[in-house]
Amino acid sequence: MAHAAWKWMVVAVGVGAGVLACSDNGGGGGSGGFDAGVNKERPGFGEDPGQPVGNPFVFPPGIELAGEPYGASDADGDCGNGVAPQGTGQGVLVCVPLRNLSGAPVTMTFEPALVMLSMSTSRYQNGMLMDRVRITIPPTGIGPGGVDAGPDAGSEEKPYIVPLHMYCINEKRAPSEEGVPYALSVVSTDPDILTLLDLLKNKVIKGQDAITVVQDALYSITEYNGLTDEDRRRIRAL
Template identity: 30%
Template sequence: MLNFLKPRLLLGLLSVALAVSGCKLFGGNEPAPEPEEHYEPGFGPSQERPVGTAFTWPAGITLIGEPADDNLDCVMEADQHRRNLGNGGMVSLCLNLYNSTSQPINVTLPPGLMWIAKSLKTQNGIIVNRISFEVPPGQRFFRLHTYCANGGTRSPSGGQTYEAQPLVTQHPGLQELIGQLETRKINFEDYGGERLSTVAAYSGPVAGAVTKVAFNEPISEQTRRELAALPLR
């Protein structure tokens, strides 16, 4: 009788040992896998579609066609008539705007406004400070300069087309940067709409900060000092 119980007893003890150990006999000494990094949709290496609130143009203003960075007439007209907007060097869009009224209309593009590339190989463009400009009656070209939302993971906007409907993103990491830039005078329209090299240089620390935020990385102290040194309105 005793010999009959021994195998059962040993089997029971082994089952208890395995349960207590959490099956450590099978790879228990290996480190747990690192959780996957989460990026906001459309930012950094994310290939998800950006999310946000649809932007609405003021009454009387219509965007004709889809914004693109392949319109030489737009570039020439924007330079000739000083209709360069925003700042940033890698994502530039031609806005063909039509004012159907007989009076100029003021347009404001809010910070967080994101322009969605039609190709996943092309940078999404984002605005991180408010842009205000006037559209006279009739049809006019404006050239909008924005910041890269995807760092080095995608190509610049040259020759590419963007969706006609931009979105206002609520990326939580951008809110501090947007607040800091609210009082800064760093856009081309702040200096008469001319594409001045001195104004273009202001985009350096801003672009660096946007990239850090897009990749969930902290903004360096050096960049913070450069942002604080940008001219005030």
């Protein structure tokens, strides 16, 4: 599996601006390279061991996973089923297959601060959603050649696949890749993450500069002690 070229272009641009984004090459963020002496330990963030702390993610009644979430398959983060990508992050692009057994459309919400964990044995990013995503999931149906094609034709479920675009929370690790397995984790309750989300309320995250501001602020939390005065100033200017 090869890294999507656009992701590494983002890294290259970031390096030119004094910022490293979603790279396994180390460094970047805060006031210099990673230094355990200035890092506030937060399980699952940066290089800190353990599982992220937060509230369990709960699906609405009738909605469930239809399979293991996996790294998006192309440079646009599209999952190949016509559903528009959701979220503004660039480093962790994951396809989430869903099944709706309710018999009617269900509108569900992916909350900001939702964590997606890489389940690979290699060093891939965990991701965090920084946007509130509300999306309507249609009832799960059967595709062509399924039960309507005759008693011996078998059936083929057509899950609804949501492309989630998330931010990096492990600066030294690689971006997501096609097919890398992921798992839905918790909605973070880290106080600094909640402060960042509060600062981002009513801000429009559009364009590379704004995305970089958010990613840098997140790294100040996941790799260091928390938001800096410069992070706050840049967020105010969005």
